[in-house]
Amino acid sequence: MTLMYRKTYALIDCDILENNVKDITSKYDYKYYFGVVKANAYGHGDYIINNLIKGGVNYLAASSLEECLRLRKRNAEIPILCLEPIRQEFLDICSINNITITIPDMDYFKEMDLSLKLTVHIKIDNGMNRLGFKDKNEVKEVYEQLLNSEGINLEGIYTHFGTSGMWDKHFDNGLLTFKELTSLIDLTKIPIVHLGRSLTLVQHPKPDFVNGIRLGIIMFGFDQKMSEPKGLRLIKRNHYLKKHGISPITYTNDLELKTAFSLHSEIMCIKDVKAGQYVGYGAGYTATQDIKIGIMPIGFADGLIKQNQGLNVIINNKEYPIIGELGMDMTTVLIDENVKLHDEVIIYDDIKKRTKELGISAYQLFTLISTRVPRVYKEKNKLTEVNY
Ligand SMILES: Cc1ncc(COP(=O)(O)O)c(C=O)c1O
Known part of the structure; x- marks a missing residue:
């Protein structure tokens, strides 16, 4: 089957991944489906990106320039967003390799050479206090300067939610904060607005100004379905939501996903x-x-x-x-x-069973498997071994 000398490997079913993405993209209506494939595609390995693309992903996102360049080697065309800031001295590499960068704050923006031919997304911090602008006047200033710059293509704006807002008000507050921080700019002049991730997709309605979604763990078979509370639990829950002014979430969905x-x-x-x-x-x-x-x-x-x-x-x-x-x-x-x-x-x-037994998340389980373990890809009936 393969070249491996030591018979330890991870088997990845590419057809399942492709079908997962097809299922998601056919059931949720967005224009831009970002495949978040950081950490070597959540441990599955970059090889799978072309299956994700066949399924309907039309933008990729990863964490570092290293990751983005590896993706670029596998696919010359697909736009790739780097979710973390890239040091200014390497921005020419982004320009050459068509890597979209994230502008995380004013300090970063002030150092930027606006004559560079670059595609950029502005990141908004809606309360998570990680990356992103927290001041609407700064957002306005950056937006105006970018729109007027020679080289830069302001293509996107986005944010990331710290919680799914199931038991807290952080999601609702985060959405309001995003609206407030972008209230001085014209969002319709920015082609891609993407706020959420897997959980956001299935649990919250799409705001009308949004046209992109970042798909991560859901592509790898985690449909995020939950059993809806019933009887007394439902009454208690509704009371809790009302008392704290939390908007309800959607518990279940029609997705038919499998782990691969x-x-x-x-x-x-x-x-x-x-x-x-x-x-x-x-x-x-x-x-x-x-x-x-x-x-x-x-x-x-x-x-x-x-x-x-x-x-x-x-x-x-x-x-x-x-x-x-x-x-x-x-x-x-x-x-x-x-x-x-x-x-x-x-x-x-059985990934779901194993994560429960181990007491860790699927994110952790997948990314724990080191690159010493070759990935063997099953596509139709063909097997391909890749060593990372
Ligand atoms: C900015 C950003 N967007 C999207 C995702 C995808 O998240 P998920 O796997 O929960 O869909 C991540 C993953 O951590 C992320 O950091």
């Missing part, structure tokens, strides 16, 4: 361990009876965190527990006589 990521390894050695003998570092596991164990070439350097100890892996459709201390490169699984040398091990393929 699974982590695989193999049984590279099998050992018999007698009752009373220990297994692994720190003698972290002692056999209480005669057992059979399998050693897998995967460890914490691959992103398999300690909390996986005790959780199950799947071999030949049967579950077996991980035992002992996880090593940097090797992990032990308690097996039986049905397991043979070189049998494939699915470390996990």
Whole structure:
């Protein structure tokens, strides 16, 4: 199948990703669908961007210039927005490579060379206190100077919400703050206005002045559906919302998304361990009876965190527990006589279940998997291995 010597890899189903995006873009009406593919496309790897584009993504966004340039190598045409500010001395690289930059505040703007041929988006801080302008007069000044500048193309304006506003007023306040901070400019003169991310898309209506949405975790199979409170819980909730003046959210949606990521390894050695003998570092596991164990070439350097100890892996459709201390490169699984040398091990393929078991978010689970682990892409029936 692949060139890999060590049989540990993440399998990514590109067709699923493409269908996810098709489903989203057909059910929510925006003009610009940004595929947020920072951190190597949420751990799935940049290779997938062309599947996202086939699904309907028409703009990409990443965190750093390094990430954006890697994306540019994979696709020469698609516009790419860098979400974090890029140091001024590298802006010519953005110009050459058609990378759209974010202007995060006045300090940054004052240092900019306005004769550069650049496409820019202004970032507004609606209360999160990370990146963005917080003063409407500054927004006006920047907007006017950009519109009158020779080289700069003021293409977009955006903000990012710190919470989904399910239990707090921050989302509502943030939206009002955005409107207030942009009240001295003509938003219709800026081609792309994008405020939200996955949760915003499914939980809040699209304001009429908005035409772009940034899709992140939702593309990777997280539809963000929640069960709507019922009975007494619903009454209590409505009372809470009314009391605090919080606008209601949409709990559920028609999306039919799937996750596309699974982590695989193999049984590279099998050992018999007698009752009373220990297994692994720190003698972290002692056999209480005669057992059979399998050693897998995967460890914490691959992103398999300690909390996986005790959780199950799947071999030949049967579950077996991980035992002992996880090593940097090797992990032990308690097996039986049905397991043979070189049998494939699915470390996990049910991402939602695994994140619950580990007590971490899917964002973390995906991005934990290090670049030491090759990504194998399944498209139709073709497999492609990529090492990052
Ligand atoms: C500015 C910005 N927009 C959009 C996203 C996508 O978020 P999500 O994955 O929740 O859709 C992120 C991710 O953190 C982000 O930083």
